[in-house]
Amino acid sequence: xxxxxxxxxxxASLLIDIPDALxxxxxxxxxxxxxxxxxxxxxxxxxxxRQHEDFxxxxxxxxxxxxxxxxxxxxxxxxxxxxxxxxxxxxxxxxEATMTxxxxxxxxxxxxxEYLAVFKKTVQVHExxxxxxxxxxxxxxxxxxxxxxxxxxxLTVRRKNAKEMFGGFFKNMVKSADEVLISGIKxxxxxxxxxxxxLLDYYSKIKDSTAKAEKMTRSHKNIADxxxxxxxxxxxxxxxxxxxxxxxxxxxxxxxxxxxxxxxxELLRYYMRDIQAAKDLLYRRARALVDYExxxxxxxxxxxxxxxxxxxxxxxxxxxxxxDKLSESGKKELTSFKGRRVVAFRKNLIEMAELEIKHAKVxxxxxxxxxxxxVWSQQLVTFK
Amino acid sequence: xxxxxxxxxxxxxxxEEPGAGPSDMADGDSDEGEDIFSxxxxxxxxxxxxxxxxxxxxxxxxxxxxxxxxxxSNGVHSDDDNDLFADEEAHVELSTxxxxxxxxxxxxxxSGPHPASSFTRSPAAMQPTSLEQLEEEESKDSFDVDVAVxxxxxxxxxxxAYVAYKVSTRTSLAMFRSKTFxxxxxxxxxxxxxxxxxxxxxxxxxxxxxPPEKSVVGMTKVKVGMxxxxxxxxxxxxRAALERYLQRVVAHPxxxxxxxxxxxxxxxxxxxxxSTQALSGAGFLKMINKASDAVNKMTIKMNESxxxxxxxxxxxxxxxxxxxxxxxxxxxxxxxxxxLCGSTAVFAKxxxxxxxxxxxxxxxxxxxxxxxxxxxxEQLHQEQAASDFFIFAELLADYIRLLGAVxxxxxxxxxxxxxxxxxxxxxxxxxxxxxxxxxxxxPDKLQQAKEEITEWEARVTQHERDFDRIGMxxxxxxxxxxxxxxxDFRSQIVKYLEAMxxxxxxxxxxxxxFLPEAKAIA
Numbered sequence: 054x055x056x057x058x059x060x061x062x063x064x065a066s067l068l069i070d071i072p073d074a075l076x077x078x079x080x081x082x083x084x085x086x087x088x089x090x091x092x093x094x095x096x097x098x099x100x101x102x103r104q105h106e107d108f109x110x111x112x113x114x115x116x117x118x119x120x121x122x123x124x125x126x127x128x129x130x131x132x133x134x135x136x137x138x139x140x141x142x143x144x145x146x147x148x149e150a151t152m153t154x155x156x157x158x159x160x161x162x163x164x165x166x167e168y169l170a171v172f173k174k175t176v177q178v179h180e181x182x183x184x185x186x187x188x189x190x191x192x193x194x195x196x197x198x199x200x201x202x203x204x205x206x207x208l209t210v211r212r213k214n215a216k217e218m219f220g221g222f223f224k225n226m227v228k229s230a231d232e233v234l235i236s237g238i239k240x241x242x243x244x245x246x247x248x249x250x251x252l253l254d255y256y257s258k259i260k261d262s263t264a265k266a267e268k269m270t271r272s273h274k275n276i277a278d279x280x281x282x283x284x285x286x287x288x289x290x291x292x293x294x295x296x297x298x299x300x301x302x303x304x305x306x307x308x309x310x311x312x313x314x315x316x317x318x319e320l321l322r323y324y325m326r327d328i329q330a331a332k333d334l335l336y337r338r339a340r341a342l343v344d345y346e347x348x349x350x351x352x353x354x355x356x357x358x359x360x361x362x363x364x365x366x367x368x369x370x371x372x373x374x375x376x377d378k379l380s381e382s383g384k385k386e387l388t389s390f391k392g393r394r395v396v397a398f399r400k401n402l403i404e405m406a407e408l409e410i411k412h413a414k415v416x417x418x419x420x421x422x423x424x425x426x427x428v429w430s431q432q433l434v435t436f437k
Numbered sequence: 438x439x440x441x442x443x444x445x446x447x448x449x450x451x452x453e454e455p456g457a458g459p460s461d462m463a464d465g466d467s468d469e470g471e472d473i474f475s476x477x478x479x480x481x482x483x484x485x486x487x488x489x490x491x492x493x494x495x496x497x498x499x500x501x502x503x504x505x506x507x508x509x510s511n512g513v514h515s516d517d518d519n520d521l522f523a524d525e526e527a528h529v530e531l532s533t534x535x536x537x538x539x540x541x542x543x544x545x546x547x548s549g550p551h552p553a554s555s556f557t558r559s560p561a562a563m564q565p566t567s568l569e570q571l572e573e574e575e576s577k578d579s580f581d582v583d584v585a586v587x588x589x590x591x592x593x594x595x596x597x598a599y600v601a602y603k604v605s606t607r608t609s610l611a612m613f614r615s616k617t618f619x620x621x622x623x624x625x626x627x628x629x630x631x632x633x634x635x636x637x638x639x640x641x642x643x644x645x646x647x648p649p650e651k652s653v654v655g656m657t658k659v660k661v662g663m664x665x666x667x668x669x670x671x672x673x674x675x676r677a678a679l680e681r682y683l684q685r686v687v688a689h690p691x692x693x694x695x696x697x698x699x700x701x702x703x704x705x706x707x708x709x710x711x712s713t714q715a716l717s718g719a720g721f722l723k724m725i726n727k728a729s730d731a732v733n734k735m736t737i738k739m740n741e742s743x744x745x746x747x748x749x750x751x752x753x754x755x756x757x758x759x760x761x762x763x764x765x766x767x768x769x770x771x772x773x774x775x776x777l778c779g780s781t782a783v784f785a786k787x788x789x790x791x792x793x794x795x796x797x798x799x800x801x802x803x804x805x806x807x808x809x810x811x812x813x814x815e816q817l818h819q820e821q822a823a824s825d826f827f828i829f830a831e832l833l834a835d836y837i838r839l840l841g842a843v844x845x846x847x848x849x850x851x852x853x854x855x856x857x858x859x860x861x862x863x864x865x866x867x868x869x870x871x872x873x874x875x876x877x878x879x880p881d882k883l884q885q886a887k888e889e890i891t892e893w894e895a896r897v898t899q900h901e902r903d904f905d906r907i908g909m910x911x912x913x914x915x916x917x918x919x920x921x922x923x924x925d926f927r928s929q930i931v932k933y934l935e936a937m938x939x940x941x942x943x944x945x946x947x948x949x950x951f952l953p954e955a956k957a958i959a
Contacts, residue, residue, distance in 0.1 A: 251796055258791045265784040272777035279770040286763045395797050399958035402803060406955055409948040417941040424934035 066090045067187045069202070071180040072100075076172060081105060081133045083179055087202045093194075094203060101205055105132055108179055110212040111201045115192065122337045122375075123382030124192065125390055127185035128326035133175040138168040156285030163281055174319070181323075238339050242380065248387050249335055256328045263321040270318055316405040324394055331390055338379045345372040582687045583607040584702070586680035589672045591659065592623075598660045599623050602676060604683065606702045614703055624651075626707050627679055633697045634686070642846050642853075642910035643692065644918055646685035647838045649678035677827065681835060688921070746908070749915060750847050757840040764833040771830060774822040778815050785811035799958045806954040813947050817940050824936040832929045836922065843918060846911050853907045857900035864893040 068088040075082045086100040112129035115121055142164050149157055183202075186192045201208070240246040348369040355365035588603040605619040627648045634645050655671040662668065686692050687702075701707065785808045792804030871886040 251794075255791075255794045258787070258794045262784070262787040262791050265780065265787045269777065269780040269784045272773060272780050275773040276770060276777060279766055279773055282766040283763065283770065286759060286766060391797070395800050395958060398800055398803075399955060402807065402955035402958070403952065406948045406952045410945055410952070413941045413944040413948070417938060417945070420934050420938045420941065424931050424938065 064188060067193055069180070069183045069187050071176050071183075074172070074176050079133075079135065081172075081175060083176065085183065085202060093199065096203075099203065099205075101202065103201070103208070105130070105179070106212060107201065107208045108182060110208065111197060112182070114197045115186075115195065116333070118195070118197075121192065121195075122341070123334065123379040123386065124189070125327070125330045125334050125386045126192075127182055127189075128323075128330050130175070130178040130182045133171070135168065135171055138164050138171060141167070152282075153285060156282060159281050159285055160278075163278070178323075238342055244384055244387075245335070245338070245380070252328055252332055252335065256325070256332060259321055259325045259328060263318065263325050266318040266321055316401050316408070320398065320401045324397070327390070327394070331387060334379075334383055334386060338376070338383050341372065341376040341379050345369070345376045348372040581609045582693065584680070584683045584687055586676055586683060589676050596660055599625075600659060600672060600675075602679060604702065612699065618703060620703065620705060620707075622701070622707065624675070624679070625709070626701065627682065629707070630686075630697060630701045631682075634692060634695060637695065637697075638692065641691075642849055642907040642914060643689070644839070644842050644846050644914045645692070646682055646689070647842050648682045649675055649834075649838075674827070674831065678831065678835070685839075685921075743908075745912070746847065746850070750844070753840055753843050753847070757837060757844070760833055760837050760840065764830065764837065767825065767830045767833060771822055771825050774818060774825055778818045778822065781811055781815040781818060785809075785815065797958075803951075803954045803958050806951055810947050810951050814944070817944060821937070821940055824933055824940075828929055828933045828936070832926065836925075839918070839922075843915065846914060850904070850907045850911050853900070853904045857897065857904045860893060860897045860900045864890065864897050867893050 066089060070086050071083050072086050073084050075084075081104070083103050083105075084100050085103050086098075087094070088098050090097065108130055112126065115126050142161075145157070145160050145164060152160075186195070186198055192198065200211070204211075240249065348365070348371075352362075352365040352369045355362045583606070585605045586602050587605065589600050590602075592599055592601050601621045601623050603619050604622050605617070606613070607617045609616065628651075631645065631648050638645055652671070652675075655668075655675070658665070658668045659672060686698060692698055788804055788808035788811060792801050792808060795801035795804055867886065867890045871883065871890055874883045874886050
C-alpha cells in the first residue's frame with residue numbers, strides 16, 4: 054500500500070504514522086503518532102487515538118474549505134470493511150459439524166489471516182491519507198489537521214458541530230451534475246481542456262478495471278479456499294505427498310491472490326479515488342468559471358441599467374481572481390498528480406511482476422520436488 | 438544382495454543414517470504424515486516398524502502386501518505398509534490359517550525387505566527371497582497387452598446417431614489372432630461387455646471394473662451436433678473413461694482370459710448389446726445395491742471368523758465416502774477455475790481499454806502489455822482447468838465407481854456364505870426328517886431321505902468350498918486393487934504435477950517478458 058502513493062513521509066519536520074490499531078467489535082481505533090520539529094505543535098512527539106469517523110470529518114472539512122478549492126484533496130480512506138471475513142466466519146461456524154476438525158482449523162486460520170489482511174489494509178489506507186496531507190505544502194499547515202493530530206480529547210463533539218455547520222453541503226449536492234457542468238463549459242485553456250477530456254474518460258475506465266480486478270482476485274481466493282478443503286480431505290485419506298502438494302499449491306495460490314489484490318487492485322482502487330478528487334477540483338474550477346461568467350453578465354446588465362455598477366465590477370473582479378487562483382493552483386496540482394500517478398503505477402507494476410515471477414518459481418520448485426519424489430518412487434517400485 | 442543396497446536413492450537434504458534399524462522396530466505406528474523428504478529416506482534407511490496396521494486409515498499409496506516366504510521374521514512386520522513404495526506380493530494361502538488376527542499381520546509375517554531398504558533388516562536370509570518374489574510378481578504383472586480407445590466418430594444422424602470408437606490392441610500373447618489389430622465399437626458394446634463379465638465373474642469374487650455411466654443429456658447434445666465445446670468435452674471425457682475401463686479389464690489376469698473380452702477386442706462385428714438398457718448409471722448402481730440389500734436383509738448376521746473382511750469393508754466404505762467428499766470439492770475447484778478464466782479475460786480487456794486511455798506513452802504501452810499478459814494467463818487457467826478436470830476429477834470418479842465394485846464383491850462373498858448356511862439348514866431339516874422316518878419306520882421313504890441327505894451333504898461341502906474360494910479370491914482381488922490404486926493415483930498425480938509445472942514455467946516467462954516494459958515507464 055505504501056507504494057501506492059510514493060514519496061510520502063520523508064519530510065522530517067512532520068512525520069506521521071499509525072503504529073498500531075485496536076479492533077473492538079466493528080470499530081477500529083487507530084493510534085495516530087506524530088513526530089515534528091514544527092513550533093506550531095505543542096509537543097515534538099505524541100500520539101492520539103482516532104476513529105474512522107474522525108478521518109472523514111477531517112477530509113470533509115478540508116473539502117469544504119474555500120482556500121483549498123484549487124487543490125486536489127486526498128481521497129478519504131474507505132470505511133473498514135470486515136464484512137467478507139465476518140460472513141465467511143459465520144458460514145464456517147454453521148458448517149462446523151460437516152467438516153473434520155483439521156479442515157475447520159485450517160479454514161479458521163485462513164479466515165483469521167484474511168481478517169488480519171483487511172485490518173492491515175485499513176490501517177495503511179488511513180496512514181497514507183494522513184501522509185498525503187503532511188507532505189502537501191498547503192494542507193499540512195491546516196488548522197483542523199493540527200487539531201486532528203494533537204487534540205487529546207474525543208473529536209466526536211467537533212464532528213457533530215461540523216455536521217451542523219456545513220450540513221455536508223458539498224457532499225449532498227448532486228454529484229452527477231458536475232460531469233455535465235464540467236463538460237458543458239467553454240474551455241479557453243488548452244491544458245484544462247485536455248485534462249478534462251482525459252480525466253473523465255480515464256475515470257470511467259479505471260473504475261471498470263478496479264471492479265474487474267476485484268472479481269479476478271476473488272476468483273483466486275475461491276480457488277485457494279478449495280485447495281484448503283482438498284488438502285484437508287486428502288489428509289483424512291492419508292495421502293501424504295499429495296497433501297503437501299496441494300497445501301503448498303494452495304499457499305501459493307492464496308499468496309498470488311493476496312499479492313495481486315494488494316498490488317494491482319489496491320493501486321487501481323486508490324487512483325480511481327484520487328482521480329475523483331482531481332475531478333472534484335475541475336468541478337470547483339468549472340463552478341468558479343460559471344460564477345465568473347455570471348458576474349460578467351451581471352456587470353453588463355448593471356452597465357445597461359446604470360445601476361450598482363461598482364458592486365458588479367467588484368464582484369466580477371473577485372470572481373475572476375478566484376477563477377485565476379483556482380486555475381493556477383489547479384494546473385500545478387494536476388501536473389504533479391500526473392507525475393505521481395505514473396511513478397506509482399511503475400513501482401506497483403514492477404513489484405507485481407516480480408512477485409508473480411517469484412511465486413511461480415517457488416511453485417515450480419515445489420511441484421518439481423514432489424513430482425520427482427513420486428516419479429523416483431515409482432521407478433523404485435518397478436525396478437528389478 | 439549387496440547389489441540391492443547399492444541402489445540407494447540420491448541423497449535428499451536430510452538423509453539420515455541407516456543404522457537405525459533395530460531400535461526403530463520398537464517404534465509405534467509410523468506417522469502417515471511423513472513428508473516427501475522422509476519417505477524416500479524411509480526407503481533408504483529401511484526403517485522397520487511394527488505393523489500396527491489395524492489402526493491405519495486407508496492410505497491411497499500404501500500397498501499392503503508381503504511376501505509369503507517361510508523365513509521367520511521374529512515378529513517384525515513389514516514397515517512398508519507405511520512406506521509409499523512398499524511392493525511386496527501377498528500369497529493368500531498364508532492368510533486363511535490364522536483366524537482372528539488381522540490379515541495384514543498374517544500377510545506380512547515375513548517381510549521381504551524393499552530392495553533399497555535391505556540393510557537394516559537383520560535377517561539377511563530374508564533378502565534373497567524377497568527379490569525373487571518381486572521378480573516373480575513382475576512377470577505375473579506384465580501382461581503385455583496394450584489397448585487404446587481413439588478416433589471418436591459420429592455415425593448416422595439425428596436421434597439414431599451414435600459415436601463409434603476405434604479400439605486398438607497391441608499384444609504378444611498367443612491367444613489373440615495377431616499382434617496388432619483394431620475394431621470399431623460403440624458405447625453400448627462396452628456396457629454389454631461389462632454386463633457379461635459381471636454375470637460370470639462376480640460370482641467368483643472378482644472386482645469387475647465398471648465403465649463410465651450413461652448420459653442421456655450428454656449424448657443428446659452429441660447426436661444433435663458434435664461441434665460445440667461441451668459436446669467435444671463430453672466425447673473426449675467418455676473416450677478417455679472407456680480407454681481407462683478397457684485398460685483395467687485387460688490388466689486383470691482372470692478377466693483377460695475371459696473369451697468375451699477377447700471377442701470384444703478382436704471380433705469385427707459384435708452383436709448389438711440390447712440388454713444394456715438396464716445398465717444406465719442408475720442401473721449399474723442398482724445391481725450393486727441389490728447385492729447389498731440382500732446382505733442387509735439377512736436375519737442371521739454373518740459370523741465373521743476373520744475380521745480382515747469386516748475391517749476391509751469398513752475401510753472401503755470410509756474411503757468411498759471421503760472420495761465423494763473430495764470429488765465435490767474438486768468439482769468446486771474446476772468451476773472456480775473456469776470463473777477465473779472468465780474474470781481474467783474480462784479484466785484483460787478492461788486493462789487494454791485503460792491502456793488506450795492513458796496519456797503517458799510508456800505507461801500506456803505497459804498497461805497494454807499487462808492486458809496481453811493477462812490474456813495469456815487466461816489461457817493458462819483454461820489449461821489448468823482441463824488438467825484439474827481430466828486428470829484429477831475423473832480419477833476420483835473412476836475410483837468411486839471402482840470402490841462400488843469392490844463393495845460388490847464383498848457382498849458376493851456374503852451371498853456365498855448365505856447359500857452355504859441355507860444349504861446347511863436344509864441338510865439339517867433333511868436329517869431331522871430322516872430321524873422322524875426312522876421313528877415312524879417307513880423303509881422306502883427312508884431310502885429317499887438318505888439319498889437326499891447325501892445330496893445335500895455334497896451341496897453343503899460344495900458351498901463351503903465356494904465360500905472359502907470366493908474369500909480367497911476377494912482377498913487377492915482387494916490387495917491387487919489396492920496396489921493398482923496406489924500406482925494409478927501416483928501416476929495421475931505425477932501427470933497433474935507435470936502439467937502444473939509446465940504452466941508455472943510459462944507463467945514465469947510471461948511475467949519476465951513484461952518486467953522490462955514496466956521498468957521502462959518514465
